Amino acid sequence: MIRYLIVLQFPFLFFFSLLVCLNVFWVSGPVPLIYGTGLLVLALLGSLLHHMGRRSASRPVTLSVLLLGACVAAWVYRPLHLGAWETNSIGQALGVMALGALCLMASSLTSRESTAPGRSHHLPLALAGLGILWLAALDYMSAPLLLSGLVLALGIARGTGHSEPSNNTLAHHGARLGGLARYLVFLAGVSLAAVAFDFRRDPTWIVYLALALVCAGVAAAASTRAPARALLAAALLQCLLLIASSLVPAVLLHPAHSIAGGLVLGSALRSLEWRGDESPGLGALAGSSLYWALGILTAIGFAQHLPAWQWRLVLLLPIIPLLWGRLGAREPEPANCAG
Amino acid sequence: MHAVEASRRESHTTSRSGLIALTLATLIAVATLGLGSPRFVVLRPHLGALAIARAGESIAIEVTTSIPFWRPEWRVWVDGPRGRRELAIEQVEMNLRGARQRLLVALPDDLGVGGLDLTVEAGALRRYRPQALHVVTGYPQRVRFVQLADLPVLGDQGSGEAAMGSLIDEINLIAPDFVLFTGDVIYGDPEDGRYQVLVDLLHRLEPPAIVAPGNHEYKGWSRYLQHFVEPWHVVDFGHLRLISLNSGHGRDQLTLTQERWLVETLADSGDRTPIVQVHHPPFGPRGVARLPLAALRDTGCPLVLSGHLHHDALFDIDGRQRSDSWQFPGPRFAVTTAAGQNDLRPGSPGSTETYAGYRLIRMDGGEVVSMTYDRNGDGERDAISSYPSGLIRVTRPAPGSALVENGFNEALDRARVRIEAPASGPRLRADRGRIVDILPSSAGEQQYVVEIDLPAESRTVITLIEESPE
Numbered sequence: 158m159i160r161y162l163i164v165l166q167f168p169f170l171f172f173f174s175l176l177v178c179l180n181v182f183w184v185s186g187p188v189p190l191i192y193g194t195g196l197l198v199l200a201l202l203g204s205l206l207h208h209m210g211r212r213s214a215s216r217p218v219t220l221s222v223l224l225l226g227a228c229v230a231a232w233v234y235r236p237l238h239l240g241a242w243e244t245n246s247i248g249q250a251l252g253v254m255a256l257g258a259l260c261l262m263a264s265s266l267t268s269r270e271s272t273a274p275g276r277s278h279h280l281p282l283a284l285a286g287l288g289i290l291w292l293a294a295l296d297y298m299s300a301p302l303l304l305s306g307l308v309l310a311l312g313i314a315r316g317t318g319h320s321e322p323s324n325n326t327l328a329h330h331g332a333r334l335g336g337l338a339r340y341l342v343f344l345a346g347v348s349l350a351a352v353a354f355d356f357r358r359d360p361t362w363i364v365y366l367a368l369a370l371v372c373a374g375v376a377a378a379a380s381t382r383a384p385a386r387a388l389l390a391a392a393l394l395q396c397l398l399l400i401a402s403s404l405v406p407a408v409l410l411h412p413a414h415s416i417a418g419g420l421v422l423g424s425a426l427r428s429l430e431w432r433g434d435e436s437p438g439l440g441a442l443a444g445s446s447l448y449w450a451l452g453i454l455t456a457i458g459f460a461q462h463l464p465a466w467q468w469r470l471v472l473l474l475p476i477i478p479l480l481w482g483r484l485g486a487r488e489p490e491p492a493n494c495a496g
Numbered sequence: 497m498h499a500v501e502a503s504r505r506e507s508h509t510t511s512r513s514g515l516i517a518l519t520l521a522t523l524i525a526v527a528t529l530g531l532g533s534p535r536f537v538v539l540r541p542h543l544g545a546l547a548i549a550r551a552g553e554s555i556a557i558e559v560t561t562s563i564p565f566w567r568p569e570w571r572v573w574v575d576g577p578r579g580r581r582e583l584a585i586e587q588v589e590m591n592l593r594g595a596r597q598r599l600l601v602a603l604p605d606d607l608g609v610g611g612l613d614l615t616v617e618a619g620a621l622r623r624y625r626p627q628a629l630h631v632v633t634g635y636p637q638r639v640r641f642v643q644l645a646d647l648p649v650l651g652d653q654g655s656g657e658a659a660m661g662s663l664i665d666e667i668n669l670i671a672p673d674f675v676l677f678t679g680d681v682i683y684g685d686p687e688d689g690r691y692q693v694l695v696d697l698l699h700r701l702e703p704p705a706i707v708a709p710g711n712h713e714y715k716g717w718s719r720y721l722q723h724f725v726e727p728w729h730v731v732d733f734g735h736l737r738l739i740s741l742n743s744g745h746g747r748d749q750l751t752l753t754q755e756r757w758l759v760e761t762l763a764d765s766g767d768r769t770p771i772v773q774v775h776h777p778p779f780g781p782r783g784v785a786r787l788p789l790a791a792l793r794d795t796g797c798p799l800v801l802s803g804h805l806h807h808d809a810l811f812d813i814d815g816r817q818r819s820d821s822w823q824f825p826g827p828r829f830a831v832t833t834a835a836g837q838n839d840l841r842p843g844s845p846g847s848t849e850t851y852a853g854y855r856l857i858r859m860d861g862g863e864v865v866s867m868t869y870d871r872n873g874d875g876e877r878d879a880i881s882s883y884p885s886g887l888i889r890v891t892r893p894a895p896g897s898a899l900v901e902n903g904f905n906e907a908l909d910r911a912r913v914r915i916e917a918p919a920s921g922p923r924l925r926a927d928r929g930r931i932v933d934i935l936p937s938s939a940g941e942q943q944y945v946v947e948i949d950l951p952a953e954s955r956t957v958i959t960l961i962e963e964s965p966e
Contacts, residue, residue: 182718182721183714183717183718183721184718185686185716185717185718185719224520227520227521238535238562239535239536239537239560239562245718295593295594296564296593296594296595297595307521310520310521311521313520314518352751352752352753355751355752355753355754359753359756359757360593360594362753406752407752409752410752410753410756460751464749
């Protein structure tokens with residue numbers, strides 16, 4: 158499960174937390190350029206690492222990155238704590254982006270350590286765990302940045318082997334739901350990050366985000382046996398969610414929106430992990446960072462241009478061809494799914 | 497046997513790694529949370545959303561701490577014209593959400609009226625919030641206040657500081673109960689100390705200032721937050737609830753959260769009459785700050801004040817631009833011309849006339865008594881006009897005297913003039929008006945605050961004279 162936490166901490170702790178903090182506190186001077194460019198580079202790099210690097214990573218290299226990441230987290234978090242972003246210093250921005258790069262590398266290396274997928278309950282537990290970690294932001298806005306470092310520190314305790322052998326092979330199934338699943342991860346980002354602006358003044362959103370991640374865990378657990386059907390259901394749910402929140406923005410204010418968004422996210426991630434015939438499950442999860450990041454950025458873009466809010470509906474269009482080609486997807490054979 | 501050995505070795509390695517991770521995690525927590533040197537930040541009150549209270553009342557100070565459950569010895573000080581005073585802390589509420597603590601602080605009966613700077617101490621740590629507290633003598637039923645937006649350009653070493661300084665002198669003379677700054681208080685790059693110029697100027701302002709941000713504050717938003725802390729807030733003044741919104745964002749809208757907060761704050765107003773200020777007007781060609789209109793109407797909000805357009809305008813709740821009268825039922829959505837001279841635009845359709853100014857609003861209870869100026873001098877207030885700046889001023893023709901010129905075509909009651917006189921001399925009185933306060937000034941001087949009613953279009957000389965022995 159720790160492997161899953163390390164893989165998922167980059168998109169769901171570091172990246173999201175940094176964007177929320179930047180939206181809440183803002184920065185001035187040349188620093189926004191560093192953050193803006195850095196975030197974009199990290200998002201793209203995440204995707205590149207996923208597509209290019211199929212070689213297994215050696216444990217010592219991974220350990221070094223984890224250790225370095227944990228230390229950098231401690232170093233950069235302290236000036237952010239409380240007086241977050243007040244300094245607007247270039248050094249601080251570079252430090253935060255260095256932490257981001259290490260979090261991303263740790264995520265990528267860990268996902269490549271072993272081709273063996275984890276047990277079926279690892280993804281749900283990791284998602285729920287991330288939700289619980291987010292609750293720290295109720296007291297300290299930028300705490301998830303530090304928690305990213307703490308997750309890396311936990312990775313050192315994971316032992317030396319490429320173990321976590323699985324008697325559950327979620328990995329060998331022929332259905333190709335990757336495109337739809339990735340797009341749903343993107344849309345889940347669009348839905349769940351729409352309120353990133355208001356995290357500081359209304360901490361309810363932190364609870365809602367935690368709720369969404371816990372629900373994502375529940376959906377990931379529930380969709381283990383029938384990920385294809387769950388993904389199709391999630392696609393329909395996401396369509397309803399986007400239509401409702403585009404026509405009546407107040408829908409975003411309801412916890413049911415977070416619950417539904419979480420269910421979509423969990424189903425999509427489970428499906429990505431499940432399509433292990435093309436890439437190791439964990440690698441697919443690491444590769445989803447880009448789509449999640451793009452979703453968050455799109456959400457913030459729409460939040461800044463509320464007159465164009467209803468144009469979010471356009472985002473539904475790609476779902477149609479993706480769904481069309483995937484309706485015939487077969488469920489996996491239930492080989493050792495007991496987990 | 498080999499398998500058992502390997503398993504034992506792996507288990508040993510794992511437990512050692514676990515120990516390392518635990519140690520590392522603890523070190524990170526200790527290093528970052530700063531157990532050795534905890535810190536705190538004062539969240540409220542602050543410049544622009546200050547605490548307004550009478551002497552003898554209590555105020556709440558909210559702080560957030562770098563580590564939870566921290567219980568330092570809190571001390572609170574205020575600095576004002578009468579020097580520094582320590583305030584008694586009546587109660588400390590701990591463990592509020594957001595790692596906050598709330599200090600309930602009693603204001604002594606002899607604190608004196610006016611603006612005060614706040615200093616909160618926890619051990620060796622000290623946090624300073626300028627103009628965070630304003631002590632008033634009471635909350636009058638008849639209130640008058642000034643609203644202005646789109647200030648002169650500050651920080652360019654140009655005419656902006658002088659213009660803003662004159663404006664502040666003018667407002668001090670009018671002596672409103674409070675002043676609303678409705679956004680665009682800073683233009684240009686904020687990195688070069690513009691905010692400090694504004695803060696210094698606000699120190700000169702005698703009434704309490706309540707500040708909302710505009711779109712220009714979003715260039716350097718973090719600087720704005722450093723000084724004014726909260727993007728949107730509520731300040732209660734007697735029977736009035738002053739709600740300041742943030743429509744900047746670069747999208748000229750309230751966020752959904754803010755909209756919800758506004759509805760809840762309006763509903764929670766109780767007997768108080770809500771007054772709303774928001775930089776972008778909800779109506780008009782450039783007005784896009786969507787507001788919950790039904791909630792405003794249902795809670796009896798009489799006024800929603802805006803700027804942004806750099807000219808005067810008035811709308812009713814249906815979005816109709818009104819040029820007939822400001823006296824109509826329901827909320828009035830008033831747009832005030834720019835306080836600075838930059839980018840002024842004609843207000844009335846077909847007009848080419850532009851002017852800088854502010855809005856002077858008088859209320860009796862929850863009713864608006866007046867909110868526009870008679871600019872054409874026909875004896876009736878215009879429907880939309882605000883007050884042109886520069887028509888009322890004070891000069892000092894001789895030591896111990898002041899010449900007040902009221903260029904408005906309306907009388908101004910309870911104007912306040914400050915006249916300096918030697919502190920060591922005999923006790924003085926004013927030949928007109930009444931002295932309401934005597935404040936220490938520069939070395940060897942003191943300021944007599946004289947309250948006086950000024951007739952319309954008048955010149956009044958006030959002289960301090962020796963009090964007769966009787």
